[in-house]
Amino acid sequence: MEIKKVSIIGLGALGILFGNHLAKRMPKENVRFIADSDRKVKYMNEHVYCNGEPCDFLYVTPEETCEPADLLIFTVKYEGLHEAIQAVKNHVGKDTIIISALNGITSEAIIGQVYGLDNILYSVAQGMDAVKVGNKLTYDHMGMLCIGDQKPGMISEKVKSVAAFFDKIDFPYEVDTNMNKRLWGKFMLNVGVNQTVAVYESKYGEIQREGEARDTMIAAMREVITLSEYEGINLTEVDLNYWLSVLATLSPEGKPSMAQDLEARRNSEIPLFAGAVLEMSEKHRVPTPVNKKLYDTIKSVESTY
Known part of the structure; x- marks a missing residue:
């Protein structure tokens, strides 16, 4: 499967970091940030900045109907995970690949309870030194995403699809067979x-x-x-x-x-x-x-x- 549409929920440090990279390399309508109405208005009025540059993001509310994402990325804080799981439902289809960049070792299982573990790839965000103050993000090192299957020793078609997409947009990553x-x-x-x-x-x-x-x-x-x-x-x-x-x-x-x-x-x-x-x-x-x-x-x- 070729990944063309990406949805992201969570506009913290990683959300801005990932979104800024994608938005510069993909059509604007193909990178969607999911945000409730109040957050959407705030982001559009106050803007979001990455290393001093304003980010031109597309914001959609959870209620808006849309095509499912090919890739859905969770970048929320843990305390907002359950709310986020409900907010992304219009972006999840039968072929949507889901990645969680949350800290800890439990978010994949929690998301999988709602959308199925078969749709989820394990991932680890590492090497970033991003600091977010207010609506401004600064970083020296972008780091990378490590991705892989839940079962050790294999590389699935989903992993290959995400790897091909990351290659296309020059996004730093590594495939790990022991996630x-x-x-x-x-x-x-x-x-x-x-x-x-x-x-x-x-x-x-x-x-x-x-x-x-x-x-x-x-x-x-x-x-x-x-x-x-x-x-x-x-x-x-x-x-x-x-x-x-x-x-x-x-x-x-x-x-x-x-x-x-x-x-x-x-x-x-x-x-x-x-x-x-x-x-x-x-x-x-x-x-x-x-x-x-x-x-x-x-x-x-x-x-x-």
């Missing part, structure tokens, strides 16, 4: 990086150099490695070093979304990270003291809003 491990690896990175930068009120540079913050980050990541053994994923120090090498490519002046959320006094995605770690910790009776401390600290900050 469960990739998802867990990114989860491990987020557990370390997002929470540590938020708690230390710092930037990527603070955890790229030796010191207390970096030690905390790595300790939190190692707790995920331990849990992965109980979950049958079996991350290792090799995986840890790979993701630390990804971290090293990011702009020292950048910061992850969790730090941006706390600065803006918004509730963070802590349930996806330390929250998930603590649930597995209790399930397997494995202590995870570093993540417990990070969780308690961030929840304490959020309680002051």
Whole structure:
């Protein structure tokens, strides 16, 4: 199947990043942002900017009838996922390929409960150092999307279709035949990086150099490695070093979304990270003291809003 029409829901950092790239390389009517009426008016009046340039996006409300998308990309925050799943229904057809760029390891299953797991490819967004303040996004490194099938060791026609599309529009990607491990690896990175930068009120540079913050980050990541053994994923120090090498490519002046959320006094995605770690910790009776401390600290900050 040739991918011609793309729909995106979520105009956060990744939504703007992906949408800006696509909109410059595809007909405007073929890249659609799904937004409710109030958001649509706000976006059209205030505009959205990417590295200083205004983005010329096409916005459609969930109620508008339209042709199904060939590719549907979720870039919402986790707390908005259930609402987004309902909002995209007019964009989903029997052949629509669905990708979730959300953090964590659960969004694919949640979307699949409504639209079927057969329509979903696993994906991991990595290597981005995008920072969004208000309606303005800035980044130095675009990163890439890793895509693959749910079952390891195979490359389906859906994966080949998305890869061919990304080749056509010069979108950075990688096909991985073990996406469960990739998802867990990114989860491990987020557990370390997002929470540590938020708690230390710092930037990527603070955890790229030796010191207390970096030690905390790595300790939190190692707790995920331990849990992965109980979950049958079996991350290792090799995986840890790979993701630390990804971290090293990011702009020292950048910061992850969790730090941006706390600065803006918004509730963070802590349930996806330390929250998930603590649930597995209790399930397997494995202590995870570093993540417990990070969780308690961030929840304490959020309680002051």
